[in-house]
Amino acid sequence: xxxxxxxxxxxxxxxxxxxxxxxxxxxxxxxxxxxxxxxxxxxxxxxxxxxxxxxxxxxxxxxxxxxxxxxxxxxxxxxxxxxxxxxxxxx
Amino acid sequence: xxxxxxxxxxxxxxxxxxxxxxxxxxxxxxxxxxxxxxxxxxxxxxxxxxxxxxxxxxxxxxxxxxxxxxxxxxxxxxxxxxxxxxxxxxxxxxxxxxxxxxxxxxxxxxxxxxxxxxxxxxxxxxxxxxxxxxxxxxxxxxxxxxxxxxxxxxxxxxxxxxxxxxxxxxxxxxxxxxxxxxxxxxxxxxxxxxxxxxxxxxxxxxxxxxxxxxxxxxxxxxxxxxxxxxxxxx
Amino acid sequence: xxxxxxxxxxxxxxxxxxxxxxxxxxxxxxxxxxxxxxxxxxxxxxxxxxxxxxxxxxxxxxxxxxxxxxxxxxxxxxxxxxxxxxxxxxxxxxxxxxxxxxxxxxxxxxxxxxxxxxxxxxxxxxxxxxxxxxxxxxxxxxxxxxxxxxxxxxxxxxxxxxxxxxxxxxxxxxxxxxxxxxxxxxxxxxxxxxx
Numbered sequence: 001x002x003x004x005x006x007x008x009x010x011x012x013x014x015x016x017x018x019x020x021x022x023x024x025x026x027x028x029x030x031x032x033x034x035x036x037x038x039x040x041x042x043x044x045x046x047x048x049x050x051x052x053x054x055x056x057x058x059x060x061x062x063x064x065x066x067x068x069x070x071x072x073x074x075x076x077x078x079x080x081x082x083x084x085x086x087x088x089x090x091x
Numbered sequence: 092x093x094x095x096x097x098x099x100x101x102x103x104x105x106x107x108x109x110x111x112x113x114x115x116x117x118x119x120x121x122x123x124x125x126x127x128x129x130x131x132x133x134x135x136x137x138x139x140x141x142x143x144x145x146x147x148x149x150x151x152x153x154x155x156x157x158x159x160x161x162x163x164x165x166x167x168x169x170x171x172x173x174x175x176x177x178x179x180x181x182x183x184x185x186x187x188x189x190x191x192x193x194x195x196x197x198x199x200x201x202x203x204x205x206x207x208x209x210x211x212x213x214x215x216x217x218x219x220x221x222x223x224x225x226x227x228x229x230x231x232x233x234x235x236x237x238x239x240x241x242x243x244x245x246x247x248x249x250x251x252x253x254x255x256x257x258x259x260x261x262x263x264x265x266x267x268x269x270x271x272x273x274x275x276x277x278x279x280x281x282x283x284x285x286x287x288x289x290x291x292x293x294x295x296x297x298x299x300x301x302x303x304x305x306x307x308x309x310x311x312x313x314x315x316x317x318x319x320x321x322x323x324x325x
Numbered sequence: 326x327x328x329x330x331x332x333x334x335x336x337x338x339x340x341x342x343x344x345x346x347x348x349x350x351x352x353x354x355x356x357x358x359x360x361x362x363x364x365x366x367x368x369x370x371x372x373x374x375x376x377x378x379x380x381x382x383x384x385x386x387x388x389x390x391x392x393x394x395x396x397x398x399x400x401x402x403x404x405x406x407x408x409x410x411x412x413x414x415x416x417x418x419x420x421x422x423x424x425x426x427x428x429x430x431x432x433x434x435x436x437x438x439x440x441x442x443x444x445x446x447x448x449x450x451x452x453x454x455x456x457x458x459x460x461x462x463x464x465x466x467x468x469x470x471x472x473x474x475x476x477x478x479x480x481x482x483x484x485x486x487x488x489x490x491x492x493x494x495x496x497x498x499x500x501x502x503x504x505x506x507x508x509x510x511x512x513x514x515x516x517x518x519x520x
Binding site for chain 3 (some may be wrong): 005006007009010012013016017020023024026027036037039040043044046047051053054055057058059060063065066068071075079081082083086087088089090091
């Protein structure tokens with residue numbers, strides 16, 4: 001049990017590093033070319049997906065009481081949407 | 092261990108909150124006078140509302156002493172956690188709470204200095220106004236020591252029936268965190284870290300006064316439990 | 326959260342650490358959400374300035390710090406799992422490495438700030454750098470507290486047989502460290518990456 005959980009945590013870590021690399025690339029013109037505001041939206045979404053996995057697997061909300069998990073999922077989605085919305089004000 | 096005297100001091104938090112908030116309203120300090128205003132504009136505010144501001148500032152001054160009596164009531168319950176021998180968090184909290192009184196006293200003194208002769212040089216009025224706001228909002232040091240001492244004391248409680256619920260300890264540590272940005276007002280005239288900004292005024296202001304209301308309620312519960320546990324004390 | 330115990334998934338459900346720590350985490354996260362929103366809103370009012378000033382940041386150091394923090398968070402998660410499985414030596418080693426990553430983060434931040442100040446970019450230069458110093462500064466304060474917490478956990482793994490209560494303490498401290506990680510993940514995107 002413990003071993004499989006530990007390898008899961010390691011997998012999540014690798015995923016987080018890859019996601020960081022990907023969002024770095026988006027921040028430097030990869031993928032979206034001149035449409036940098038789409039790149040920014042993608043960066044913000046990747047960021048909150050990363051945060052979600054830290055919540056679920058590092059902070060172990062996956063097995064926490066569902067209300068707490070729901071609260072953090074709702075928080076992640078709503079802050080992500082809010083930030084993209086506020087960002088779009090300036091586009 | 093006089094329960095009635097403790098209750099009187101615990102309720103002084105309500106006195107503080109009500110009188111102090113009324114003072115801020117009369118003084119027209121919600122929202123604060125912007126640090127970005129010209130000397131003329133600040134002087135005009137003091138000139139046009141002199142009477143109401145003097146009265147409001149007087150109320151703020153009157154409320155300040157209750158902070159001491161409330162800190163003393165908190166200290167009595169903290170002493171039940173720490174015991175009579177080494178009540179060090181208790182003293183830290185009491186000392187820092189009493190210094191908080193001085194924050195309100197001195198802020199009122201400086202504002203009164205500005206409102207006392209509204210016809211003097213606008214530069215002087217603005218300087219006194221500045222010092223008043225800086226005294227009130229930059230002085231996070233005593234606030235956070237009061238909260239941290241109380242928080243750590245509550246978290247160190249190992250009794251089977253703790254004096255305060257454990258979460259109150261974490262609540263106090265969180266509150267301490269929110270006062271820290273006050274120190275940043277020294278750098279800014281505008282924006283969220285100026286003294287009329289979100290993180291120096293609005294958040295700490297709301298957190299500060301709700302802390303008094305919440306801690307009053309929590310403290311009354313603790314005193315009630317003490318009265319039940321030690322009936323002879325009442 | 327005891328009110329949820331009547332619900333179907335309660336057999337497996339487990340709240341890591343104590344309830345009070347979660348109240349602190351939620352409170353802290355709400356304040357930071359507010360700070361993030363204010364930043365992005367102010368940015369939208371002066372996009373040209375923010376984009377131009379952002380070019381002056383050292384992106385490589387930002388990336389390095391992100392990798393350091395993600396790694397330390399991973400090590401802390403491993404340490405907690407290890408302690409639960411009774412592998413105390415391993416848990417202690419993981420906490421030790423996580424502390425080193427944390428110190429590495431602070432050292433990188435020191436050089437990063439030093440570089441900016443040497444170039445005369447200070448908290449009063451413009452709104453972008455105001456937010457840069459404030460947000461990284463408030464985060465750094467969390468880092469310092471977090472490193473203190475990790476040192477405490479590292480100590481306590483040595484001193485105690487890890488019973489249920491001991492693991493609870495580890496979980497509480499670990500969650501605070503993950504919070505510090507989460508805040509940085511967001512700050513990295515907001516300050517260094519978004520265009």
